[in-house]
Amino acid sequence: xxxxxxxxxxxxRKALADVTLQKALKNVEKGFIAKRAKAAEALPEFEALRDAxxxxxxxxxxxxxxxLEAYEKKVVEAGGHVHWAESAEDARRIVTDICKxxxxxTVTKGKSMITEEIALNDHLEKEGITPVETDLGEYIIQLxxxxxxxxxxxxxxxxxxxxxxxxxxxxxxxDAxxxxTEPVTLLTEARTVLREKFLVADVGxxxxxxxxxxxxxxxxxxxxxxxxxTQTLPKAHIVMASIExxxxxxxxxxxxxxxxxxxxxxxxxxxxxTFSTGPRREGDPDGPGEYHVVLLDNGRSAMxxxxxxxxxxxxxxxxxxxxxxxxxxxxxxAYGWVYPGPMGAVLTPTxxxxxxxxxxxxxxxxxxxxxxxxxxxxxxxxxxxxxxxxEWERALNPAALRSGLGxxxxxxxxxxxxxxxxxxxxxxxxxxxxxxxxxxxxxFASGWTANRDMPAPEGATFMDQWKARGGRSA
Amino acid sequence: xxxxxxxxxxxxxxxxxxxxxxxxxxTVAARLAAHAPGLIPARGQRDPAGRLALxxxxxxxxxxxxxxxxSADEIPAAVARYLRSKNLPQxxxxxxxxxxxxxxxxxxxxxxxxxxxxxxxxxxxxSHAFAGVAETGTVVLVSGPDNPTTLNFLPxxxxxxxxxxxxxxxxxxxxxxxxxxxGEGGMxxxxxxxxxxxxxxxxxxxxxxxxxxxxxxxLLVVDDL
Numbered sequence: 001x002x003x004x005x006x007x008x009x010x011x012x013r014k015a016l017a018d019v020t021l022q023k024a025l026k027n028v029e030k031g032f033i034a035k036r037a038k039a040a041e042a043l044p045e046f047e048a049l050r051d052a053x054x055x056x057x058x059x060x061x062x063x064x065x066x067x068l069e070a071y072e073k074k075v076v077e078a079g080g081h082v083h084w085a086e087s088a089e090d091a092r093r094i095v096t097d098i099c100k101x102x103x104x105x106t107v108t109k110g111k112s113m114i115t116e117e118i119a120l121n122d123h124l125e126k127e128g129i130t131p132v133e134t135d136l137g138e139y140i141i142q143l144x145x146x147x148x149x150x151x152x153x154x155x156x157x158x159x160x161x162x163x164x165x166x167x168x169x170x171x172x173x174x175d176a177x178x179x180x181t182e183p184v185t186l187l188t189e190a191r192t193v194l195r196e197k198f199l200v201a202d203v204g205x206x207x208x209x210x211x212x213x214x215x216x217x218x219x220x221x222x223x224x225x226x227x228x229x230t231q232t233l234p235k236a237h238i239v240m241a242s243i244e245x246x247x248x249x250x251x252x253x254x255x256x257x258x259x260x261x262x263x264x265x266x267x268x269x270x271x272x273x274t275f276s277t278g279p280r281r282e283g284d285p286d287g288p289g290e291y292h293v294v295l296l297d298n299g300r301s302a303m304x305x306x307x308x309x310x311x312x313x314x315x316x317x318x319x320x321x322x323x324x325x326x327x328x329x330x331x332x333x334a335y336g337w338v339y340p341g342p343m344g345a346v347l348t349p350t351x352x353x354x355x356x357x358x359x360x361x362x363x364x365x366x367x368x369x370x371x372x373x374x375x376x377x378x379x380x381x382x383x384x385x386x387x388x389x390x391e392w393e394r395a396l397n398p399a400a401l402r403s404g405l406g407x408x409x410x411x412x413x414x415x416x417x418x419x420x421x422x423x424x425x426x427x428x429x430x431x432x433x434x435x436x437x438x439x440x441x442x443x444f445a446s447g448w449t450a451n452r453d454m455p456a457p458e459g460a461t462f463m464d465q466w467k468a469r470g471g472r473s474a
Numbered sequence: 475x476x477x478x479x480x481x482x483x484x485x486x487x488x489x490x491x492x493x494x495x496x497x498x499x500x501t502v503a504a505r506l507a508a509h510a511p512g513l514i515p516a517r518g519q520r521d522p523a524g525r526l527a528l529x530x531x532x533x534x535x536x537x538x539x540x541x542x543x544x545s546a547d548e549i550p551a552a553v554a555r556y557l558r559s560k561n562l563p564q565x566x567x568x569x570x571x572x573x574x575x576x577x578x579x580x581x582x583x584x585x586x587x588x589x590x591x592x593x594x595x596x597x598x599x600x601s602h603a604f605a606g607v608a609e610t611g612t613v614v615l616v617s618g619p620d621n622p623t624t625l626n627f628l629p630x631x632x633x634x635x636x637x638x639x640x641x642x643x644x645x646x647x648x649x650x651x652x653x654x655x656x657g658e659g660g661m662x663x664x665x666x667x668x669x670x671x672x673x674x675x676x677x678x679x680x681x682x683x684x685x686x687x688x689x690x691x692x693l694l695v696v697d698d699l
Contacts, residue, residue: 085481136676188684225627249509
């Protein structure tokens with residue numbers, strides 16, 4: 001998909017002014033935050049499981065090549081095929097070749113973020129193959145020609161009225177006068193329409209939450225059952241997985257599953273956790289005739305051994321974005337690519353370049369909520385800071401910011417001057433305050449108060465107060 | 475160079491692996507062979523009766539209905555009763571699993587029993603679980619010649635038989651049984667953990683039951699403890 005991350009500021013401004021979007025984004029809090037907290041509280045071992053999950057993934061990443069080899073061997077033993085893809089282009093070609101060989105006309109899809117990353121749907125359409133998204137949220141945004149705004153809840157940016165409008169526009173074979181006010185009616189309608197698509201699809205494509213080296217199994221986790229219908233009914237099942245999804249054993253997957261759903265939706269476990277190992281076997285009455293796994297690198301191997309290696313622990317639960325004040329305010333589309341929120345702010349510059357996505361790691365208050373809820377304890381703020389440093393080193397920031405920071409650095413390195421400047425600034429800001437708040441800052445600082453006020457300083461500077469209390473100066 | 479070698483080569487370069495991988499290989503082989511359990515929550519660690527009680531409690535929390543039957547012979551009557559309670563026709567589709575095959579379905583002459591995979595037009599399906607997991611009220615189903623996977627997902631109502639003696643406290647106990655049944659490193663083609671009926675929260679984050687899979691999940695727990 002097209003990267004609009006360079007236009008983050010403009011995207012964000014539009015998102016803030018979009019009344020419908022703002023209404024829909026209120027559901028993030030309702031849908032996720034309290035539920036996650038409750039689920040975490042209901043399991044006394046939750047914090048210890050997060051530590052175990054982190055340590056497990058650290059171990060895997062240090063031995064990633066070997067676990068991938070072990071995994072591949074088991075897939076082949078079970079009659080499946082493993083395809084290695086260095087780039088998005090490789091992965092698209094592998095999938096198209098399989099579809100063409102099977103004469104596929106329609107392809108059903110379970111939810112898969114890496115197929116968004118490689119823009120698979122556009123490519124399939126160009127080849128004359130119709131991809132049908134089957135996750136309800138993905139289906140809705142496919143009807144709208146949009147991309148997911150959230151990695152777990154792709155249509156979180158929409159209201160039920162918008163969905164009803166889309167269904168009326170597209171499902172023209174149904175009674176135009178039908179009542180679509182209730183979400184349950186929308187769900188039933190999507191179920192009926194998609195059931196027919198499931199039954200005629202030639203190939204099913206799903207993502208993978210995990211791959212198991214011990215058994216050669218791929219795992220998908222869904223609540224709807226769409227992933228299972230996608231992979232059970234067609235002639236072939238293609239699993240799209242990035243290389244960091246591999247986990248050693250069945251027991252290791254238990255640890256990750258115990259933190260995944262709780263962090264994502266606040267469920268103890270998703271409704272369907274499916275372990276798939278190879279194609280239909282002798283005597284099986286159903287199941288796909290072929291089983292393929294596409295292992296995608298697409299820049300991930302280059303993250304190993306760098307300050308961004310920790311990001312490869314991510315299990316795509318979405319907790320970081322659910323808890324992010326910036327995501328809550330602007331939604332996922334403003335981030336301009338596949339992965340939004342804090343995990344996107346770290347991952348997007350890695351995968352599309354910091355020159356394009358430099359705004360994302362800057363769009364953070366560093367409040368730290370993302371790291372505090374991340375089941376894999378990924379130090380997201382630290383990595384966003386690392387991107388800011390790289391951006392600085394490569395002189396990608398605007399000139400005004402660079403000279404401003406240069407001026408600040410000059411002052412900060414001279415304690416006497418710094419104290420004088422701080423006292424003067426405090427005095428000036430107090431003059432601007434009314435009732436303890438500053439409504440508008442003048443000149444170059446006016447952007448700071450364009451959308452909100454700020455507190456006025458209340459007394460002497462910290463250094464002066466410290467001195468007055470007899471504290472030692474450094 | 476193949477893309478396989480290219481990807482693996484990049485990983486090894488990034489990890490700065492030396493020319494000899496012996497230590498790393500030994501570590502990986504040992505971990506795979508040991509498949510040691512990690513941290514298992516205390517919740518499921520109870521005696522069989524306690525596990526059963528927890529299983530019912532957790533299944534109820536995820537909106538699965540359940541009932542306890544004194545013996546497997548009661549299953550046909552329970553199926554007929556369930557279908558009546560939902561105003562459904564007296565028809566069900568099941569797999570050829572011997573544990574279902576030998577049930578006295580002839581005691582319910584009104585009940586039409588079809589055998590084999592679903593084509594998507596069945597209202598009710600009956601399966602026999604491989605195991606249950608008390609920790610989350612989950613049933614574990616395995617595919618095979620007599621256990622079609624389509625029965626788990628296509629019918630509107632899914633009835634699942636699970637033996638009380640096969641309800642484990644945690645997932646780890648089930649893996650031990652899977653290895654006993656399918657061998658070390660072996661798995662059935664499809665192994666499904668099912669925890670409640672199908673649902674979606676994709677419209678305004680309101681959870682609704684009955685997305686693409688069954689709208690209701692009914693658990694028939696046969697008391698063989």
